[in-house]
Amino acid sequence: MLIDGQPDTSLYNEDLAPTTPAARTWSTYNYIALWFSMSMEVTTFMLASSLIAGGMNWKQAVGTILLGNLIVLIPMVLNAHAGAKYGIPFPVFVRASFGTRGANIPAILRAIVACGWFGIQSWIGGESIAAIIRVIWPSTMDNPAVVWISFLGFWALNMVVIWCGLQSIRFLQSISAPFLLVMSLLLLGFMTHKAGGLGPLLDMPSHFTSKGAGIHFFFLALTGMVGNWATLSLNIPDFTRFAKSQESQIVGQGFGLPVAMTLYSFIGIACTSASVVVFGEAIWNPVTLLGRFHQPLFAFLALISILIATLNVNIGANVVGPSNDFSNLSPRFISFRTGGLITGVLGLLVQPWKLMASHTNYIGWLVSYSGLLGPVAGIMVTDYFFLRKTKLNLEGLYQTDGIYRYSSGFNMRAIAALLAGVFAVFIGLVVPELRPLYDYAWFVGCFVSAALYLLLMRSLAEPTVSEPIGVTE
Template sequence: MKTQIEQNGIVTLTPEVANGLSGSDMWNDDLRPTTMKEHSWKGMNFATLWIGMCLCIPSYTMASGLISLGMNWWQAIGTIFLGNVIVLIPILLNSHAGTKFGIPYPVFARLWFGSKGAHIPALARAIVAAGWFGINTWIGTGAIDTLLSASFPAWRNLSGHTAIIFALFWGLNVVVAYKGPQAMKVLGLIATPIVGIASIILLIWAYTNAGGWGPILDTPSKFTTTGAFLKVFFPALTGVIAFWATLALNIPDFCRYAKSQKSQMLAQSFSLPLTMSIFSFIGIAVTSATVVIFGTALWDPVQLLSKFPPYIIFLGTLIIVIASLTINVGANIVAPARAIENLNPKRITFGLGALITGIFAILMQPWYIMENFGNYIFGWLGTYGALLGPIDGIAIADYWLVRKRQMALNELYDVNGRYSYTSGFNKNGVYALIIGVAIPVLGLFIPGLRFLWDNAWTFGLFISIIAYTYLMRGDKSVLKPGEYEKITSFKTSTPDNKPDAVTGKETEFFY
């Protein structure tokens, strides 16, 4: 029986199968596979998505953290560029699955952890995203608080004024998040030119008023030997990789709407590493100029903003708020809200998942994480990189090496399907995750193996790829040769309007 249709490399369920699955406890309108018409995102949408998410304050200040650790400006930019090129690889590999089968991250995780086991990687991603949600909300709070304090002196004397702003801005983020990933298509188109133009204006202002770039770009590296540099470089590189390791996992949440593999791959390949590197350089150059202009290095753009007249503070605050909203909705709310929703698709809505994410973000104490760069790079980025690297490895190994990009899409939504494994858990995925996390952790306790922890994301990824591929050899969940062709109808593009089997609305299907 044909259960799915493949057209131009994109797989959708047949209308009959989609109707039959709509009553499943593992199905709802957010978690179902996308229809052919919903594959509408072009390359421009992915470019603006990434540019909008990269143009945020953590990206601006990332290089400053590396310089504070002893690097010069080009070593910091080189580390950032290399880290983003490396993390781009798993992003593109997992993007392929989302584009081809139109599934969100929690459903993709069912493939390699089982229908119940999928909660493990989904919630692991959710915890990290909630932390980032808190960080960006805290940054936006600082900007708004600066505006009010500069414009209204009485505001500075109001007890708990920062907490009030945090609560209000937190609420704004949660409300915007209700629209889900499709909102990013619009938000990205708005935020990208606004934040991009503002960054260029800031760079021009810094150069003009400082009469050049300032002393930071002339400051040499503090490392006198290659060994001393590498001791800082590798954990810093892991931190840079971990910055977007979250999106490397749940990128299917966005690529499930891609029009084609080519459009999403090209757009992401250029927009991510280039935007991160350029924006980090702007942060370094502007900060270098502040040494000349103000007599001290102002790495935090919120502190820099406070030096300007009120109307400039107002405009700058709006830009920071837009940037914080863009990255929070795109990178930090969609994934955890979907993970929470996946716990009980018939009772938990995406909106409720977004609210729970927001509450958990407060419990993560973002003000502590951002207290100093040691907490940020070594504590926050390094630790969760050690967790997410093995999960990335398992996802890549399962889709590319074990299943070779073939699956029975309908069985991801069947409680008794092949991807439920034993009692809903794929023990091989659990074992591979434990191995991928445990080996790098040894570096924390054995001095001679410290390099494992300093490169935890990379080692965890490759260890889990090897472990999972070995453990899954001959697994019954893998389609046998020729089985994919038996369940798949290969079609050409001939428009035929008929009611959408999933939504019940008049939709253009292609047969």
């Protein structure tokens, strides 16, 4: 433990404690592998495919994806800094801006969204298992019970991995990332061969009826790209707290995120474009796409890779964060494992099969929750970099009567800024003339909340800071 003062047990347990130097073992490769394993999975494929289904050509889709991921890389690396420097997870880090009790508000917002993602990924994993079963036993093709049994089975598998702890995630990602890359490239080669080469795919034009329609869809899609990683851009300290150095996480993420997302998105774009040539329709779900072919061995291997990828990203992106968030509610009674089990149960309650019913539902889901998380990101970055200059009082983060107590544990300025950002986004759903505010949800919420928070906090005295032992620059 790296803190000198006595932590309050209502704010502290071993899962929320700062990591020790011995626990900081994640290298640059681990962060590259993290992003490759989390990017090379079905939802990335679907996100890219939805752009083709929405009317873009491949150049427009790849450009939108690259730009969106370069944008989200900024808050990702900035919020990661505190994790690498102080060894603290997201729910502890956010206490600096929202207060020791107020931190539960953004933590639960982020956790609820992650539970939704957990449900979506579990449904995809279940579909993959069901598809594998159908390859082996074609007689199960029309039996709906197979999907539901597979879904619940994959959900249970996730619970087992959660129980094994965080280090099992690092092991899974390290060995699976190269395998997933190879399998993805094989899928690309197979689909382009079926379509008669890349030429017919790359020559396909966009399908927008007007320039205005194309511009509107571009900004909606860009918001979806940023929203895709809006959750992880907040709780990235949960991973960077294990970094060997600041350089490890910056270089690893700076290379891994944009390269992995753009590469795998191109595979999704090319495969969806190929489905138009081969089947006459844009098939955005790779599990459905693989089900159209009658080559059992290839389909089996491809679906196994989807299953591994889905398990990786579900645990890494959708369990670590909310498990810590729920633990932060009551550290004495909720451990990381218990928080993971809560995540799993809530993931069932969101009814992910409805969110995955169409590509429009999927994009709408991304845009909507980005309006909740963008404001949190704006407040966190503003507080840590512009107000505190990356200096935190580590002991105060674990004390109810410390520097981050504010008003009974709540920083009302942060809460006011959060509400203003959320209001600015969702007023677009009520007032038709303000619809662009909702369409650009993450950007609007982030900048409104950041600006208001900075304005409100300027009235406070410069916060007291102290450098803890073992800080990693």
